Amino acid sequence: xxxxxxxISLPLESFTLGMDVEVRGRxxxxxxxxxxxxxxxxxxIAGLRRAPSAFIQLDDRVLTDTAKHFSVPTxxxxxxxxxxxxxxFPHLSVRQNLLYGCKPGGAAGRLFSFDHVIEILxxxxxxxxxxxELSGGEKQRVALARALLASPRLLLLDEPLxxxxxxxxxKIIPYLIRIxxxxxxxxxxxxxxxxxxxxLADEIIVLVNGxxxxxxxxxxxxxxxxxxxxxxxxxxxxxxxxxxTDSHEGLATVKIHGATLTALxxxxxxxxxxxxxxxxxxxxxxxxxxxxxxxxxxxxHIMALRPEGALVRVELDAGFPLFALITRPACAELxxxxxxxxxxxxxxxxxxxxxx
Amino acid sequence: xxxxxxxxxWFTAWVSALSTLVILPFGLALAWxxxxxxxxxxxxxxxxxxLPLVMxxxxxxxxxxxxxxxxxxxxxxxxxxLNFDVIFTWxxxxxxxxxxxLPLLVRSARVxxxxxxxxxxxxxxxxxxxxxxxxxxxxxxxAARGIVAGMILAxxxxxxxxxxxxMVAGNIPGKTSTLSLxxxxxxxxxxxxxxxxLLGVSVVLAFAAVWFSEFLLRxxxxxx
Numbered sequence: 001x002x003x004x005x006x007x008i009s010l011p012l013e014s015f016t017l018g019m020d021v022e023v024r025g026r027x028x029x030x031x032x033x034x035x036x037x038x039x040x041x042x043x044x045i046a047g048l049r050r051a052p053s054a055f056i057q058l059d060d061r062v063l064t065d066t067a068k069h070f071s072v073p074t075x076x077x078x079x080x081x082x083x084x085x086x087x088x089f090p091h092l093s094v095r096q097n098l099l100y101g102c103k104p105g106g107a108a109g110r111l112f113s114f115d116h117v118i119e120i121l122x123x124x125x126x127x128x129x130x131x132x133e134l135s136g137g138e139k140q141r142v143a144l145a146r147a148l149l150a151s152p153r154l155l156l157l158d159e160p161l162x163x164x165x166x167x168x169x170x171k172i173i174p175y176l177i178r179i180x181x182x183x184x185x186x187x188x189x190x191x192x193x194x195x196x197x198x199x200l201a202d203e204i205i206v207l208v209n210g211x212x213x214x215x216x217x218x219x220x221x222x223x224x225x226x227x228x229x230x231x232x233x234x235x236x237x238x239x240x241x242x243x244x245t246d247s248h249e250g251l252a253t254v255k256i257h258g259a260t261l262t263a264l265x266x267x268x269x270x271x272x273x274x275x276x277x278x279x280x281x282x283x284x285x286x287x288x289x290x291x292x293x294x295x296x297x298x299x300x301h302i303m304a305l306r307p308e309g310a311l312v313r314v315e316l317d318a319g320f321p322l323f324a325l326i327t328r329p330a331c332a333e334l335x336x337x338x339x340x341x342x343x344x345x346x347x348x349x350x351x352x353x354x355x356x
Numbered sequence: 357x358x359x360x361x362x363x364x365x366w367f368t369a370w371v372s373a374l375s376t377l378v379i380l381p382f383g384l385a386l387a388w389x390x391x392x393x394x395x396x397x398x399x400x401x402x403x404x405x406x407l408p409l410v411m412x413x414x415x416x417x418x419x420x421x422x423x424x425x426x427x428x429x430x431x432x433x434x435x436x437x438l439n440f441d442v443i444f445t446w447x448x449x450x451x452x453x454x455x456x457x458l459p460l461l462v463r464s465a466r467v468x469x470x471x472x473x474x475x476x477x478x479x480x481x482x483x484x485x486x487x488x489x490x491x492x493x494x495x496x497x498x499a500a501r502g503i504v505a506g507m508i509l510a511x512x513x514x515x516x517x518x519x520x521x522x523m524v525a526g527n528i529p530g531k532t533s534t535l536s537l538x539x540x541x542x543x544x545x546x547x548x549x550x551x552x553x554l555l556g557v558s559v560v561l562a563f564a565a566v567w568f569s570e571f572l573l574r575x576x577x578x579x580x
Contacts, residue, residue, distance in 0.1 A: 046482050047481075048481070073481075074478070074482055075483075075485055075486050076484075077482070080482060080483075081478075081479060081482040083479060085475060087473070087475045089494060089498075091497045100483050100493075101483030101485075147483070150484050
């Protein structure tokens, strides 16, 4: 898939959305704080909104070219859109909602069969209900299925998990991963949530105030923010791919390269995870022998010390790159210097596992 | 009730229903354009449509008489080119009722259209529906109760229309006599019993129409 977004210029309330990128990822996250122009971008791609200047091309088909006053109408674009409020049709049953976008003339023009989509998203028992009788998670699945059944060539998801609470999020993510893997449909997913971006996307576009600050593979962007602005929203945490080797009584043992950590087991049964640790949750200790309640004690070496205001960002090698944020006085008291051996302490609940 | 009275009731109900049907496509298109689009002259059209609600019906009737008379701008054309007369025929009744009841339909339908979440229409378009299909499968069904309520109000208004009708259609027995015209005439010539019978029919018809419209609006509020 290739989605070309060139010469985009769309004036919004407090800034102008400008963009010049080519989206190539299977799932690309448009990542940024609320009000960054993310939804406007999706509307533009779907043809629901006009921009004074835009060139949009999906694979080999030009959808919008303002220079030539050309624009394919929304209903001929073949772009599925699941908005944040889902927009299920309240006057239709679940089944009628699902069939709304199905092409007349049976399965011929469809990419996926009705039964297959229903099965993957587990909505068979819901089809005879009215949409107002559904729970939040069920509505989400129905909206996804409806968009899929219209056989889109690109699926736009606007904050697919934002309206759901944490347990429901954990339930919906596997469905989104199934859609990604089973139907192999390219997705552009707007989010302001790191774990959502990590779980779903392989590429990421960081959008702040209408400007693209950085693009690239998710891990690269989160681990190596190109600027302080990106770091501020994408985070300065430690982010590593890990594997759960053992899990019982709610605790998971995670291996990252050579190191082993204990973390709270994620709700889903996946073994492949991203390990997220915030810098302020890492405690540094000179003397490894002292006893404490902290489960994770990693011998490490200090690679670099970077003062950041009142804090010092300590880059450690603990078998994997680990970052710690400590205060300047603490740094002085421990007399930390590059190359010194230290012990990094991380409390179990401070380690966040995101399925990948 | 005499046969003549029944005929008047039947004619009034029939021509009122017809006028409601005639203004329906036009009224819905106008209501949609007012609710969903911005265009130059919108506020003027908005005012013009509502004018018959506030102007004396007789004045509206006079304007119609001048426009549709044989020497009027529209009536002259229809008479000369198509040999088609409007004034003092049942068509004039239809015309008067349509013009007088259009504002009620447009106002009600407009509010109903405005209450439909535009996001639903947009998403319907991403699902491959063109403008017309979206209008008939999403917009109209979701605005249906407001539209039906507007139709009933328009119908009820048409049933009782007097001033404009008498100006453009006169009161020709067996041809253009409606309930209201006949009640007025009966009272004038002292046939009170006939007037009261027709009054009873009017009350029943009007009551039923308004009650049904209120019933629909109540259900609409409940389902939100």
